[in-house]
Amino acid sequence: MQLLKNLAWRYATKKFDSKKRISESDLEKIKEAISLSASSYGLQTYKVLIIEDTEIRKRLQPKSWGQSQIVDASQLIVFCNYTKVEENVIDDYLKLKADIQELNIDDLKGYGDFMKSKILELTDNATKNWTSKQAYIGLANLLVACAELKIDACPMEGFEPEAYDEILGLSEKGLSVAVIATIGYRSEEDLTQHSRKVRKPINKLFETI
Numbered sequence: 001m002q003l004l005k006n007l008a009w010r011y012a013t014k015k016f017d018s019k020k021r022i023s024e025s026d027l028e029k030i031k032e033a034i035s036l037s038a039s040s041y042g043l044q045t046y047k048v049l050i051i052e053d054t055e056i057r058k059r060l061q062p063k064s065w066g067q068s069q070i071v072d073a074s075q076l077i078v079f080c081n082y083t084k085v086e087e088n089v090i091d092d093y094l095k096l097k098a099d100i101q102e103l104n105i106d107d108l109k110g111y112g113d114f115m116k117s118k119i120l121e122l123t124d125n126a127t128k129n130w131t132s133k134q135a136y137i138g139l140a141n142l143l144v145a146c147a148e149l150k151i152d153a154c155p156m157e158g159f160e161p162e163a164y165d166e167i168l169g170l171s172e173k174g175l176s177v178a179v180i181a182t183i184g185y186r187s188e189e190d191l192t193q194h195s196r197k198v199r200k201p202i203n204k205l206f207e208t209i
């Protein structure tokens with residue numbers, strides 16, 4: 001299975017070659033893979049920022065445990081989750097679904113009411129927790145797509161969310177940073193690429209009941 005080979009090839013890249021850039025066409029493929037991610041009810045309750053700007057990345061680096069990937073990678077990808085999911089978000093989704101699938105929107109009312117009954121009753125914290133989980137599914141597909149394209153990536157939680165929110169002006173857009181990733185090409189000097197994968201034995205990770 002090629003997927004398993006790709007997953008064995010990838011590793012969380014610690015040092016990127018700052019001279020190598022990802023091509024536009026590969027970047028489009030990565031974006032499409034993220035966009036095709038499954039999401040709860042199909043609502044895609046997150047937004048993905050692709051940060052190329054050097055100055056912004058220099059400001060973000062000290063707020064990211066000083067990690068070099070932030071400035072050296074070809075792109076910094078910031079997965080932001082929506083902090084609120086209100087009625088209009090669900091209505092917009094239903095309109096989009098009716099349009100794309102050529103359905104009568106009135107026939108979706110029952111489904112819409114069901115979604116609203118579940119989502120609108122969530123507390124703010126539960127909403128943020130739920131929307132950020134969706135963003136992680138996008139992250140997983142980014143990692144898989146990059147591995148197939150032989151592009152290196154590092155998923156990252158080592159950053160200060162409040163500083164990201166402030167530097168990127170996320171709160172005013174109703175967003176909050178969930179998780180980030182850096183993508184590009186590994187430096188030959190990155191010793192991590194030679195390390196064996198550390199994983200629990202399969203029989204410890206899984207239990208059949």
Ligand SMILES: Cc1cc2nc3c(=O)[nH]c(=O)nc-3n(C[C@H](O)[C@H](O)[C@H](O)COP(=O)(O)O)c2cc1C
Pocket residue numbers: 010011012013014067154155156157158159179197198
């Ligand atoms: C959500 C998440 C956050 C992570 N945060 C960081 C990080 O801030 N910096 C880093 O160098 N690696 C980070 N990692 C990489 C993990 O340490 C790495 O995936 C793990 O050790 C397994 O190694 P592998 O991905 O090379 O197979 C993160 C991974 C995930 C999934």
